[in-house]
Amino acid sequence: MVTLAEVAQHAGVSASTVSYVLSGKRSISSTTRTRVEESIRELGYHPNAGARALASSRSNIIALMVPLRTDMYVPVMMEIAIAVATAARAHGYDVLLLTGEEGPDAVRRVAGSGLADAMILMDVELDDERLPLLRGTDQPSVLIGLPADTAGLTCVDLDFRATGALCVEHLALLGHRDIAVIGEAAAVYERHTGFAERTLDGLRSRASELGVRLLHRPCEGGYDAMAATLARVLDERPGTTGFVVQNESAVEPLLALLRQQGRAVPEDVSVVAVCPEQVAVQASVRLTSVAIPAQEMGRSAVEQLVAKLDGRGSDDVVLIAPELTVRASTGPAPAATPA
Amino acid sequence: MVTLAEVAQHAGVSASTVSYVLSGKRSISSTTRTRVEESIRELGYHPNAGARALASSRSNIIALMVPLRTDMYVPVMMEIAIAVATAARAHGYDVLLLTGEEGPDAVRRVAGSGLADAMILMDVELDDERLPLLRGTDQPSVLIGLPADTAGLTCVDLDFRATGALCVEHLALLGHRDIAVIGEAAAVYERHTGFAERTLDGLRSRASELGVRLLHRPCEGGYDAMAATLARVLDERPGTTGFVVQNESAVEPLLALLRQQGRAVPEDVSVVAVCPEQVAVQASVRLTSVAIPAQEMGRSAVEQLVAKLDGRGSDDVVLIAPELTVRASTGPAPAATPA
DNA sequence: AATCGGAGTCGAAGCGCTTCGACAGCCTAT
DNA sequence: ATAGGCTGTCGAAGCGCTTCGACTCCGATT
Known part of the structure; x- marks a missing residue:
């Protein structure tokens, strides 16, 4: 050597x-x-990295904490992770991959050992147990996701509230009056993951402003779960003509089931998805959707972090504005069925 | 501090x-x-990590090189990455996430700087340009995937040859004589990614042994691409009754298209998938499949690496035996249509 | 002509840890 | 009783780098 x-x-x-x-x-x-x-x-x-770190007390490493749960919105996580790694390299940093498994201890370990200069946390819950630690340390950090209290923290996220509002709005403008929301698995809501609750917030408040009826149902991924959920929804609100789906693995099942029941998309029923671009484009019906800008989130998080490390940081909340792309899955509501 | x-x-x-x-x-x-x-x-x-690394010339970090391409078999990558991170922690190692972007330079950089004690490479091509470097350094490494020449290397992978053979065998035993293989995107074959070619190998050789006719077609993911591919297949081999699919994002489109054309699964047509368990279970028809054991691959790679780092390593090729799980998508071939 | 200041270079002092050799006790075998 | 071997502890010497102060030129300023 x-x-x-x-x-x-x-x-x-x-x-x-x-x-x-x-x-x-x-x-x-x-x-x-x-x-x-x-x-x-x-x-x-x-x-030599070790010697350099010792002498300069800078490791040039950014720690990235990804959730352990691999069962959920995985491609998005991966895309963010890769975006983070790529952006970090562009600034001369390497990325240390931590799983959520260690929980808050990971924060202590990394901060205490000087293993990393800074950290990025994904999958932040509304009242995340890692936050007090983060506030207590002088290690710069950025959250991808929004906790309930953002005081003293830097966060990057899609504006899910606005996303929800946008979806309802689009459907309402097309004349839909009864909208069903197919959400993430119930566990996601129980964990109080910010993005799910905030989307719902946005959906609900805009819906009430526009006088649209909203029915929200969590749904596990997969065909069977979707079938059960759809049945319940249509039972409760037979007049439903619009769907908002925020669960990648429920999208295709929903489309298949609707088709199977003779409900044409978009003639009889409109569907708006909140999902990665790729899912929307590859679905059996090209979906009107709000894209989850994974790349941008990762890149932006790194940018914020590097700014902090360079001393020009700020405790900001960066909310990325949602963009709704109209594709083939939404259209005017069918003429109201006689009461 | x-x-x-x-x-x-x-x-x-x-x-x-x-x-x-x-x-x-x-x-x-x-x-x-x-x-x-x-x-x-x-x-x-x-x-302090730096001081420790300097004094002991051991960083307790394992580098993981993941492919940059986020468009392919992503969930598998992620699952492997998480399995690697988890297994590594259990052995006292952290994981450094490198993207393929830097290419061979990353190997030089990591080996040269002592940033990591060892590395795991994913997405290995048959004739990967990183291999000579790996052989030239004394840094322990493990590949996930199998290159053409494994001399002096340690590799972990699913036995894709056997996987291919197993799929054909299952269909042949059920009486299918005309089998179509829906493969990964053409780009994957052009890059000479080992697993795709080896699956094909296994499929072909077993097919010829069993006297089964095989038609292989690469296919991009998504509905439209699958539709085009399916049309061509059925045009060329109208008697096709068995499908082997090795492309997650083609699975659901294929099922939907078959349904749409009035071909019942598994009564008229049987489908075997090579995909993660979750995909097989969540599909609209529960799929007979060979699972891609992402967890085990990641864990096993770490185990091999740690063994090497502890001096009890060997240059082995660990091929994980495929397991075919019969679900609802395969059944006896329909009675032959009159010529 | 004397002074000042910047540009360019060097030496030395750590950074916080590991690890080697040394040594003081103490127990056991002769 | 004495040599020999353990066990448990300490001091000191680095590991390879960064960084601070100091020094030497040399051209520009008065």
């Missing part, structure tokens, strides 16, 4: 000079610089 | 004693040990 000292010797300069060439923290004559750079290349030198 | 020295002082012992309590590398009297442990708890001490 090549060391700084060897590079220095090879280039005929002192170790500190090499260090300054690397960091650019002091001016170096261009002749020396090129000589050193050549030596580095020639010897295939890579600075 | 609490240091070893402070703990030592608090406990009234020398720094080295604290270190030995932590590492267990020398015997310590139980009285001293408990005293030190108490001080550690009381002060909330966490060893």
Whole structure:
């Protein structure tokens, strides 16, 4: 393993000079610089991460805590994770992958050991037990998701409230008066995951403003669960003509079931999804949807974090504005059936 | 930030004693040990990762290189990644997430900087450009996936050859004579990703042994692509009664299309999938399938790696035996239609 | 002509930990 | 009784890097 000292010797300069060439923290004559750079290349030198971290108390690592639950909105998680890793590299950081398994201890461990300079938390619950720790440490952090109390925290998320409102609005403008919301699995609501509750909030308040009737039902993924949920919904509100779906793995089952029951989309029934772009495009009916901008969320979280690490941070809540793309799954409400 | 020295002082012992309590590398009297442990708890001490890495030249970090392409078999990737992270923690390692983006340079960087003690590579191509580097370094590594030449490498993968064979076999035993294989997107084959080609190998050789006719067609995910592919298949081989699908995002579209064309599953047509358990169970027809054991692959890779790091490693290829679970999507071939 | 300041370089002092050799007790085998 | 071997502890020497102060030139300022 090549060391700084060897590079220095090879280039005929002192170790500190090499260090300054690397960091650019002091001016170096261009002749020396090129000589050193050549030596580095020639010897295939890579600075030792541990030594660097020790001396500078900067690890150049960002910790990313992803939820352990792999059963939910997985592709989104993955996309965010990859976006985070990519964006972090672009700023010279590596990413340490922590699972939610360790829980709050992970925060202590990472902050205490100097393993990472900062952390990004995903899957934040409304009243997350990691938050007090985060507030108590001076380690910069960014949340992807919105807890109930954001004081002193930096958060990045899609504006799910606005998302909910947007969906209702779209359907209402098309004349739908009875809308059913197919939500995430009940467990998600029980855990008080912010995004689910906030979407619901947005849906409900806009619905009442517009005088639209709303029925919300959580739903596990999969065909059978969706079938049961749909049956209950149609039983309770036979006049339902609009659906808002916020559960990737319920989308295709819903479409299949509607088709099977002879309800045409979008002629008889309209469907709006809150899901990744890809799901909306690949579905059997191209779905009108609000995309979950996973990439942007990941990138933006890193940007916020890097800003903080560079001392130009702020405790902001960045809410990404939702965009509704109209595709083939929504249309005017059918003429009201006689009462 | 609490240091070893402070703990030592608090406990009234020398720094080295604290270190030995932590590492267990020398015997310590139980009285001293408990005293030190108490001080550690009381002060909330966490060893500094950088210092530890520098002094011991061990970072206790495993690097995980995941493919950048987020468009393919994503949930499997994620599940593997999480399994790796979890298993690694159980052995005292953290996981550094690298995207494929950097390519071979990432290998150099990680190996050169001592950032990680070892690495796990996913999405290995048959003739992967990272392999020479891996062979050239003394950094332990494990591949998830199988390259063409495994000499000097440790690999973990599902036995996709056997998987292919198993699928054909199952259909052949049920009397199917004309089988169509719906594969991954063409790009996957063009990249010479091992698993896709090896599945095909297994399918073909077993098919010819059993005298079954096989038609293989790559297919992008999604409804439209599947529709086009299915049309071509049925045009070319109208007598097709068995399908093997190795493409998660083609599964549901295929089922929907068959239904739509009045071909009942499993009465008229049988479908076997190679996909994660969850997909098979949640599909609109519960699918007979060979599961992709993501968890086990991740866990096993870590196990191999840790063994290597502890000096009891071997350059093995661990092929996980496929298991075919019969569900509701396969049945006896219908009576042959008159010629 | 004397002074000042910036540019460029060096040496040395750590950063917090591991680990090696040394040593003081104590027990056991001769 | 004495040598030998354990056990438990300590001190000191790094690990490879960053960074601070100091020093040397050299051109620009008065």
